[in-house]
Amino acid sequence: MTDKRKNTRVPKQKRAVETRRHIIQVAKALFARKGLHGTNSREIAAEAGISVGAFYSYFSDKKVLLLEVLKLHLEQFLLRAVSQEKMGVFDGLGKKEIIGNIVRSAIDAYDHSPEFHRETLVLRYSDPDVKRLYDEAKALELNYILSILNLFRDDLRIENLEAAAFVVHGAMERTVHSTQFLTPDINRELVLDELADMISTYLFKPSQEDTDGLSTLS
């Protein structure tokens, strides 16, 4: 699918595979630092220590490169968002704490190459291929949230788990995004606590532990 009709090298030898990966890493860094439009192929090749010609033998197109970079990035992003709580780590934690952990995992994910992340974000709207990659990633994230909701099924006050997952995902994504990128002045910890409060209040039936609301947090 990536190959078009051009004779892009299908890397078989170990060396070629490594070079390919190297180019992707270098490109990611450059995209993050200088923007998608501020980075040209010559620069990528130079930084990767190869010739322009060689670059084009690995990637038929700048677009193809971008897609690969994005794919790798999203995989790493997801890994970070999900990996830390391996689905059983929640034992013994209060619900609000669990939500807090998840929120913090999301933050963690955003901490990985945030510059590149934000550079790519626009393309999500204008480029169908980029959109597809992002949509796939979002589906995985939603599934992850859904699986956690299922874990606590009995304690939930909401009924439509899918819609809830969607809303929770949106709230988390936006707030985390804002705190990471846009508002260095506001008290970040405070906001994240509020976020966890909102989500858990929304999801869970009221219980003794949470009756006193925010007071335990602030």
Add this chain to the structure above:
Amino acid sequence: MTDKRKNTRVPKQKRAVETRRHIIQVAKALFARKGLHGTNSREIAAEAGISVGAFYSYFSDKKVLLLEVLKLHLEQFLLRAVSQEKMGVFDGLGKKEIIGNIVRSAIDAYDHSPEFHRETLVLRYSDPDVKRLYDEAKALELNYILSILNLFRDDLRIENLEAAAFVVHGAMERTVHSTQFLTPDINRELVLDELADMISTYLFKPSQEDTDGLSTLS
């Protein structure tokens, strides 16, 4: 004294003012359709029915044009987001309904030139001037939410109104954005109801009217 002020026309005649406005409209449409980088000055001029030279006599720069387009857009956006409930319209409505109305106003705002909106969003990160305009708009939105929270001060379960406004704003923005731009397949109404539920559950002290939760909505 060095006279380096770009001699951008200071439009005096009615005709010139109209042309200026026309260029802005045309540019907005083009930016939305073909992206910021995909639209060039030649094209804008042609589409506006004027010459390149004329274009540059109205706007010293492509950047200046973008800023003007964005400014106008955000003004209209805000107007839509805020105008509908004139702060007294809430009488007689249940809290969840009020939140629902606000959410729907936000949707309305997003319905206005969504394509352009999303094109510009990225620049929020890379261009300081664009960031400023967006930040000003966000501040106004936060203030609006804050003023509503103050209206219901006695019924609120949350304490830190500012942090709450921030979180609510984030949740609304992202979810609304998602439903508008990215996921045409999911049941939009359902999601918006959930959003309203999440927000009102988070904000307000539990009361009889809300005891039965989602059941009234779904």
Add this chain to the structure above:
Amino acid sequence: MTDKRKNTRVPKQKRAVETRRHIIQVAKALFARKGLHGTNSREIAAEAGISVGAFYSYFSDKKVLLLEVLKLHLEQFLLRAVSQEKMGVFDGLGKKEIIGNIVRSAIDAYDHSPEFHRETLVLRYSDPDVKRLYDEAKALELNYILSILNLFRDDLRIENLEAAAFVVHGAMERTVHSTQFLTPDINRELVLDELADMISTYLFKPSQEDTDGLSTLS
């Protein structure tokens, strides 16, 4: 000759003549300050307080304007170079003093709009019309020198007055030009004295008064 075929206004009314002159003055100042290529018609019109259209009704062409500006400038330049010694003022002065006076008149001339002078100088080579004006001026200057040489015919050691006038003119022009434009660091007075010495030594038969050479000057 200046009119081409265009309907350039032939100024009959006093007002029009004044405006024309005013434009020329303004243009001269701008050319001097911002260079020939750095000044555009819009600017000239604005500075002259008229519209672009009006400007083009006075001058069919930017080139025509330049020529007029140059013509006026050279007239004033010449006037300064020649006027001060009205051909009888030399009585009672030693020969070296006379040469010194002439040199100083040349300096005076260069002091008038030197910026404009140097801006135009290049065109002397590339534009035939400009060359003609400069050549005419040079012919007048040579004639002036020649007439002075004739005045002192009996005291001269040189025989070919025309060639001598040419050489003297060249030496004066270049040295004066250099001291005015290029070398602010060198001792200007010293150089001018040397110049006067060179010229008078060259022109005049040795006489008692000059026997002790430079000593009287320094």
Add this chain to the structure above:
Amino acid sequence: MTDKRKNTRVPKQKRAVETRRHIIQVAKALFARKGLHGTNSREIAAEAGISVGAFYSYFSDKKVLLLEVLKLHLEQFLLRAVSQEKMGVFDGLGKKEIIGNIVRSAIDAYDHSPEFHRETLVLRYSDPDVKRLYDEAKALELNYILSILNLFRDDLRIENLEAAAFVVHGAMERTVHSTQFLTPDINRELVLDELADMISTYLFKPSQEDTDGLSTLS
């Protein structure tokens, strides 16, 4: 680190070095023929038989090109002005003959690309980089004259060698310039003889050999 260094090619291959030189030659010719402002990059590239892109890979800027052309030109100019008399060739020549030789060397120098020379001369006033190059060249020329003066120190009637060098340089430069560029009608040889006469009369103490003045020359 910002990598804003214009990626001008650092020519490694022989071919590239040749092309670079070729561009410089072509540009010099074009500048001479059509003027600095009358020559554009497209034209230079075309005349050099390369593409615009190629041109800009050799020279980051039109300005850079100009400077290189000028530098080369001045080197050749100086070489011609100085090389011929290797400081010992003067043996056995009369003083006036020596001066005559030097004047003729200067003429020789002006014979090399006079058109380009005159095109650049103006920039000496407006462009600091061009001024620097010219100033450096002038300093070398002055030094050359000074070294010759020192050679004849005992025979000189002038005392301030530096000021004398300056004046002599000016006289030579201007007169030679005039005979080369501006007055094809006057008897050039005659003028140059006068110039040599003026300079030697000025510089040297009167001696028997020169007593009879111009008579030997005319």
Add this chain to the structure above:
DNA sequence: TATGAATGAGCTTTCATTCAT
């Protein structure tokens, strides 16, 4: 196969000049 020189369409911006009002 690797290199990097070369291509050239395309972009932003300027400005002398015209002409409808």
Add this chain to the structure above:
DNA sequence: GATGAATGAAAGCTCATTCAT
């Protein structure tokens, strides 16, 4: 006549991509 909006050719420069060596 006067105005200044409009024209559009032309300039400097960039960069994804190709291809001779």
